[in-house]
Each structure stands twice: as structure tokens, then as C-alpha cells.
Amino acid sequence: MNLSLLILLPLITAILILFCNGLKQVRTVALAGAVLQLVLTLFLLGAYWKERNGTGHAPMLFESDTVWFDALNIHYHIGVDGISIAMMLLTASVVVAGILVSWTMEKLSKEFFFLLVLLSMGAYGFFISLDLFTLFFFLEVAVIPKFLLIGIWGSGKKEYSAMKLALMLMAGSALVFVGLMGLYNQTHSFNIMEIAQMKIPLEIQKTFFPFAFLGFGIFAALFPFHTWVPDGHASAPTAASMFLAGISMKLGGYGCLRVATFLMPDAAHAYSWIIILLATIAIIYGAFATMMQTDLKYINAYSSVSHCGFVILGIGMLTQTSINGAVLQMVSHGLMTALFFAAIGMVYSRTHTRMVEQLGGLLKVMPFISTIFVIAGLCSLGLPGFSGFVAEMTVFMGSWQNPDGWYRLATILACASIVVTAVYILRAAGKTVMGPLNDTYASLTDASWNEKTAAAILVLGIVLIGVAPFLINDLITPGTDTIMLQLGKAMTQK
């Protein structure tokens, strides 16, 4: 299967959107493109299974490699493993849902959908890149549209938020770039699989690992560089929030894993205590900060900080189970937060407020929206049957395998966050969907078909992972095998 199709299709969709007139045409084209992309991704999944169960034992499948700029040894090199396919399935689902949720975006609709599709193209490209330069290129493609999406279509102090987000993410990219240059300078290659085979001296790794990890960490809301998350999410339009939490933050986690940890395993071992420290702080601190929020979007944004802490924690613990958990958590959190933001957007578009204390009793007038709100909340607090449980428990089990006493303590603290999560989720749900109904909302309507479809897609993903986690576990395990091999080599070299 030709992976370039995955980049080409959004590109064509984006260009077609530019030739459309009016909201109706634009959204039809955008949706068609997104659905096709989802189908294509599912097809890729099928092809991947077939290949894996057959003869494909290489770490990456469907590789294709074209020289792009010979003088600097830059290639256009793509290929996928289970982890990237999981990420792309997440992206494809969130994109379809995001487009459906923005179905009635009247303001500058052409530009809006163009940017959404462009952002998704960046994400697809990022996940299939096996060349550090192309990877970086697509990372940048995914950053810029966010600035415009928030700055133009946002609400509240949107200019401030857009600027903050763009600047912090750009700083992240800059750090990543330094890390990549460090690797390139040592190996004279941008090829991920090639660099993995080389032996990079420990000093070089220790110098450049922090750049790469911190850089991607900023994308993944690593404490203390998470402050773009609440403001950015709160100001963004619904679809952009969904993309931001569901896709962009995953770029960071994926990068931490694929670039920083995979290519510099020795340094990952050396620095793991710092990573775990920051992750644990993020988990606990994010959870407590969430407890004090009163704006639904801030609640979800801070809870994202806490949940993304699990991703970082899983990566930092460096056991296979914990890394599996980190990947699961990325997928799970992406679907769940996208659903949560979609629900918040639906509530907001009807009630015109996101403040918890002004809402109440919505279950009575909008049972569907309230139900998905509660489902997203329950997923977030790790209820079995939803994806959050599977992901968090895998992270906990994996973390506990690390026998160091301090790491155990970090695991216990991370576990403790499930209680705080329950507190803030139930507070939010109790005050918005339950309780007495505010009379001004008595005549509001429930979700429309497009909103229902969007929610259904995301809920389906959440429940599928929650009920049959073995499917996705089998998908990502070969991918983490490769990473563990690398980390194991690092262990034995010491």
C-alpha cells in the first residue's frame, strides 16, 4: 500500500476546498475527504494485519524512500508500524468528528475547513515519517493552522491564547530542531531506522536528549510547559479544541517516544527519573488544578494536563507494559477529550455559557448531549468498559514493574489521581447535567444528526478499546517490541 496517499488525500481535499463556494459545498467536500481518509486508514489497518501475519517481520512496513535533498542526505522516507497506525486511526476519527461538529460554521467557512484539513495532513505526515527532517516538516505544518484557527474563530481572549500557543509550540519545535541537528551532526543521517542502528556516544545523547524530549514534551503538555493548554483550549473553537487535544498533543507524545526515547535510549535511562518526576507532578498537580476550575473547557484542559502526564509517565518508566500503556493512553485520551470538547461545544452553542455554576439539569432537556458528556467523564475517570481504564491500568501495571522505591512512590501518587479525577468529573457532571434545571434552558433542543454522528464515532472508538483492548494491544505490541529492543540494548551496554 502506498502510504503517500495518506498525505495526498488531505492535500487534494484542502485544495478542492479552496475552489468551493459556500458553506454547503465546503463542508461536503471536507467531510467526504475526511471519511475517505478514515476508510483509507482502516484499509491500511487491514493491509497491515495481513502483512504482519504473513511475511512482514520488519519493524516498519510499507516503507518507501525517495531522496529529497541529496546534499544534506534528506529523504522523503515513510513507513508505518502498529503505533503509528493506532495514532492515525485516532487522527482520522477525530477529524471526521471535528468536521461534523463544525457543520454550521458560517464564518469564513472555506478558510476554516481548509485549515482543519491542512492540520490533519500535518498529523498524518508526522505519524508516517521515518525521516527526521520530513517529520519535523510535518510537525510545523500541524502547528501553524492552530494559530489561525484560534486567532480568527476563537472566543474570549483569543489573540492572547493563539499567540501563547503558537509561541510555546514554536519554542518546542525549536528545541526539537536542536535535538535533531545534534543527532544529524553525529550520524549524518536523518533516517530514524538507520540512526537507531548506530551507536551514539552517551555524552552526545545526554546533551541532545533533553532538547528533543522537552521540545516534544511541550506539545504533550509536560509540566511546567503546559500553560498553553488551558488558554489555548479555552479560546479555540470546538473543532480546533478537539484537534488540539485529540491530535496535536499526541504529536508530542509520539515524538517523545519515537524520536527522543527510541533514538537516544541511553539518555532515556539516564534521565528517566527527571521525566518521571515531571510526569508525576503533572498528574497530581493537573488533577488538583482541575478541581478548582469553573469553566468546562478549563476543566477539560487541565484534566488533559493530568492525563497526558500518564503518557509521559509511561514513557519515562521504560518498561514495555508502561510504554504500551502510554500509547494506549494517547489514543484513549485523544478520543475521550475530543468527545468531551464536542459535548462542551454542543452545550455551549445552546446555552452560551461554559460556567459550571450557571448550568444544571441539562439531562432533562438534552439527554443525548448529557449522556455523551457523562460517558466522556466516566471514560476520563477510568471506568472499565471505556478506553481510559485500559490505558491507565496498563500504565500503572507497567510502572509498578519498575522495582525502584521512588518509582513505586511515583506510581502510587499517579494512582491517587484517580480519586481526584473522580472528584472533579463528578463535580462537573453533577452541576451541569444533573441538579435542578435552570428555567432559561427549558426550551433548548437536543443534538442534531451531525452532532450525534460525531459523538457516535468517538464513543464507538472509546468503547471498542474499552471492551476489546486485546485488539489494539496486539496492534501496538510489535511497535513497542522494537523500542524495547533498543532500550534493552542500552541496558546491556552499560
Added chain:
Amino acid sequence: MSNYFYIIWIPLIPLISFLVLGIFGRKYIKTVSGPLGTLSLLASTVLSFVTAGQYFFVDGKLNGVYQKITAFKYVWLSFTPNVSIDISIIVDPISVMMLVVVTFVSLMVHLFSLGYMKGEERFATYYAFLSLFTFSMLGLVLAGNLFQVYMFWELVGVSSFLLIGYYFEKPSAVAASKKAFIVTRFADLGFLIGILILAFYSDTLDIQLLIEKLGSAQSAAYTGIATAGFLGISMLTWGLTLVFAGGAGKSAMFPLHIWLPDAMEGPTPVSALIHAATMVVAGVYLVARLFPVFSMDAASLQIVTYVGAFSALLAAVIACTQTDIKRVLAYSTMSQIGYMMFALGVSKQTGEEGLGYMASMFHLFTHAFFKSLLFLGAGAVIHMVHSNEMKDMGGLRKYMPITHISFLIACLAIAGIPPFAGFFSKEEILTAAFHSNKLIYAVALFTAALTSFYMFRLYYSIFWSKETVLHDTHGEGTITMKLPLVILAVCALLVGFVPFSRFITADGAALETHTDLLFSIVPVGLSALAILLATVMYKTANNKPEKIATAMGGLYKAASRKFYMDELYIFITKKIIFPFIGAPIAWIDKNIVDGLMNLLAAITEKISFLIKGVQSGKVQSYALYFFGGVAALAVIFIYLWK
């Protein structure tokens, strides 16, 4: 052992019923959703009885010992080659017993709700939630994997949350549902860490393997976990105590009991099912499930014993002072579960000394019948008078004879008067306590007397005492409400005669028990005395209770305020956690962490403001800088650069 494979349908039928009712119930099949849910549960119940028959009488035994049979196992999520969450079904005496109890009580509650919940707007949702709960509880009971227990444990927690919050427009119901979930979640944290500890040392999550590895003093895993320690306490004790903490949360043991009385905000049949007969005994069941491991560690069993005994006593004292009939029943539930807990605590794994285990399970079994009967009876009363308060009741025996008789039977059963069901199980517990710990025995005896007292206080306040005139009597309720009462009353009369010790014992082998009449005199006599006292005080309306309450002074007040436990919790959360942890963190985030980022931006802006004057727009000055720069560079490169 595929001849038990059909058991998988017992939980699956309620699950399917939940999905169907949850998705289509609101719009399409609202009116038939009740009967549909009830019928599907009837199917499960029949299957459960078939299972029980097959297991206990046909092929459960091997060499006179009941076997543990794994009927189904599927690796659901594998962590490492050995450690995985399996979805499995384990068939052994206690799981089969629980299967029968859960499906049967649930069926009764489904049936009762047909009348009780009639006309509710969210009727279908109610039945969907009931089905969800039944599914989760059955999954918990049948679990053969420790993590599977945890999963269904959480699911029963959330079903309980949904059902307590069923009247979602009532702020008190919302608060109660939140409280129940959060308190039990806090306990679950202990459970989770306990699982992590046990799984790490035994390298498995499968309960049978876990018991094999940790249940014998010779195994390497046992040596590992018993010698490793933290803060001077062995990891085995840590692990088991934390697991017990999870159980204590669900089973409303002190100090995690505060959610149970509030949980009475839910519809009364729900209280009968979840907060009396099934979910709250999950903690007891969990300890019993892991009993071979618990029996290896005296320290954690001590904790189980004392927590159980103290909870039993505390709850009984509080129950004497409550005026909300459901709260009285809630505290009585807590007290009875305390009984079951300490019975487990004083037990040993094998032979005669395993009496406590058997007694605990027996009491769990009988308690399920009479306590659900009490709650359903209370439900019928509330349905009649539209109030939970004793002051609105009295003399109801004339209006609702069937409820009256069945309630009386249940009261006698819980008071331990022969030949009602509670007598037999309580006797076994008292015997077990007598033979192992005299202090516990004394506490148990006192609690038993208190139990009789407050139950008859309740009984007289509802059915005797002052005469209440009801204007809009709509009869005792539909046939679907009366039938469960009658069936359960018959059960409360008869289940005591089940030769329980032949079927369910700690080691699977039959145990000979003999009722010692001399031993029974003391507890039965005390109970009878307490009933007499209650009769004197409450049978007719008088001012004796107030006088005694005033005479007791502080103790009465403290007990009626539940010993200020709620206040303490509110103080900790509202006055400590929110203002001293939550608020500072939110402040730090806004001002320090985010402030640093903003400071960085501000500094950049300052600097650029300072140097922006250079960009004057005057071409000639640009040119001057340019030439000056070139000249300077030329000088540097030619003369200074060596």
C-alpha cells in the same frame, strides 16, 4: 470444564438487556421495558438455579471436596506473559451461592419495581441501570482474575452511582451519588495498589494461581512477599490490608461507611438490591475469595476482625437514634456486614476452625433475603405514606397487612429469633467468635441485642404506635409489589434450614455443625429482652423514648448525629483539601508557572521595545550602520583576528 460454559449467559443476558433498554428504551419500547428487563432477569435466575443444582448435587464434588472450576477464560489484556487481565468465570461454592443470591434478589427487585416505579418518566432508564448493575455484580461474583474483580468492582460502583442519582433533579440525590462514588473510589485506590503489590510478588493476577503461590508457606513467592517490608510491615500485610480497604469501602466499614446512609436517596428497591443484599457484601465476598491468602497473614485478619466488630457496634448504636426508616435499615446493613467481616476475621482456613468462614457466608446468604425484604417492605410503606420519616407513620398494620406480616418476619429473622433464618447464621458467627476471641464475642452479643432493639423500634414505629389516618389510600400496591414480599418472607422463614455447612466451607470439604441449645440461650434471651424493651417503649405512643434520650444526653446526640463522621469528612475536604491543596495549586499555576511564561514574553517585549529605535525608517542611517559595520568587520578580520 465446558459443561459450565452456559454460565456465561447469566451475566450476558442482563448486559444485552441493558444495551437494548439503554439505547432503544427511551423512545421505542418505554412501556414494555419493565417486563422485558424482568423477563431477561428471570432467564438469568433460572440459569443460576440450574447451575447451583448441577454444581452442588451433580458434578461439583471430587473426593468429597467441592472443586474450583474455571468455566471460561479469555486473555483480555495481557501485560506481561504471566500477568494479564483475563475475563474468566470461576465456579466454586461461594460464587455459585452468590450467583443465586444476586439473581434472585435482583429478580425480586425487578418485580417489585414494576409497581413501585410505575409512571416514572425514565422508567426504561431505570431498568437499564438495574440490568447494568446486575451484569456488573454477576461479573464480579464470577471473576476468576483479581483485576477482573476490580473492573466489575468499578462497574458496580458506577451503577450504584447512576441509581442513587436516579432522581437527578434533587440536589441531595446528586450529592449522595457523588459521595458514594468518591468515597468508594478512595477505597478502590487501596484495592488497586493492593492488587499491584500482590501481582508483583506472585507474578500473576489469576486468583487460583495467586492462592497457590501465596497460600502456602513453602512457596518462593510467599517467602518473597512475607520478607519484603515497608515501614516495618511485611508486603503481604500491606497488600492484603489495602485490598481489604477496597472491600471496606464497598462494604461500608468504619471509617469508610459514610456514603451508605446517604445512598438511601436512591429509589428504595435500588437500596434493597444494591445497598442491602448484593453490592455492599462485595467486600465480604472479596475477603472470602482471597481467604486462603488472608489466612496466611494474622495481622491483616486482625484488622478485618476489629474493623468488622467496631463497625457492627458503631452502626448498631447509630441505628437506635435515626428517624428516617431507610437510614435505620442502612445502619443495620452496615452492622450486619460488620458481623460477616469479623466472622471471617476469626476464621481459619481448614477444618473445625474454618467455622467463621462458613458462618460469614451463611449470614451473607440469609441476610440477603431478610434485608432485601426489609427494604422492599420499607419501600411499600414509603409508597403508601410518601415519606421516609417515622413521625409520618404509625398504625399502618391495618392498611397494609401483607407488608406488616412480612416485615415482622424479617425483623424476627434479623433479631436472631429461632426458627427464622437469621438465628442459624448468627449462632454460627457467635460460636466462631466465642471460640477464638472473647472480646469480639462480647461485642457481637451486645450488638445482637441492640439489633433486636432498633429493629423492633422501627417495626413498632411503622405499624403500631400512634394511629395515622391516610386519606388517599391506593391500597398496598400492585400484585407485583406484594408477590416479592411474600416470596422473600417465605425465604426468610426457611433458608435457615439449608444445611449450609455441607456446601460452603473454607476448604471445600463438608463441615459438621451442631446447634448447641445451651449456647443459644444467651443470645436469644438477650434478643428477646431487647424486643421486650422495644415493645414497652414504642408499641404505643408515649413519652418514654424522649425521656430516655434526654437522660442519655451527649451520647444520644452524638449517635443521632452519626458521631460527627460526616462533619469530619466535610471538614477535611472543604476546609483542608480545597483551600490548602487545590486553591494554592490553581494559584501557583496561574501566577507562578504561567507567570514565568508571561514574564518571558514580557522581557522579550521589553528588550525589543528598547532596541526598536534602531529601525528608524531612515534609509541613510541604515546605510551608515551598514558601512560602519562593514568597516568594523574589516578591521576585526584584517587586524585583530589572528
Added chain:
Amino acid sequence: MTGIPLTHILFLSTALFCIGMYGLFTRRNMITMLMSVELMLNSVNINFVAFNKYLYPEKMDGIFFTLFIITIAAAEAAVAIAIIINLYRSHQSIDVEDATELKF
């Protein structure tokens, strides 16, 4: 030509360059400034030709560069005058002080 030493020619080109530079910095009229730039370019041309002649007479590189510069200077003059004309149209002035919009 052999009688003239290299330094004389360099002196001429330096003088020309400095005159050009002075003109560029002090004149406010853009046309004059353009003429000053041309002077500077021509001083460079003289340098090229002179060095070529005195140091590497067998090569033609300096001459080539001179031709390059002449061509570019012509193109540059055309562009510059176009800019000046446009500026005159919009500002009614070709005084460089009046065109200060392009700043912070």
C-alpha cells in the same frame, strides 16, 4: 600606461568611493543618492580592472566582473528609478526623509 603605479589608480578609486559614500549619506534627494551609489559602483569597477591588470594580467576575471557590475548597475538604476517614481506618485516627493513608513 606602465608609467602609472597601482597606488595612483587605487587612490582615485578610493576618492571616488568616499565621494559616493558622502553623497549617499548626506543628500536627501533620492536621485542624487542613486547617482552616489553609481559612483561607488564605478570605483569598485576601477579597482577590479586595475587589480586585474597589475596582478593577474594573464586572466580576465576582473574584466568580467566589471562587465557584470555594469549590467547589474543598469538594471538596478532602472529598478531604483521605478521605485522613486512610484514613491513620487504616492508621496509627491523624492526626499528620502519623507519615506519613513517602513519602521517598527
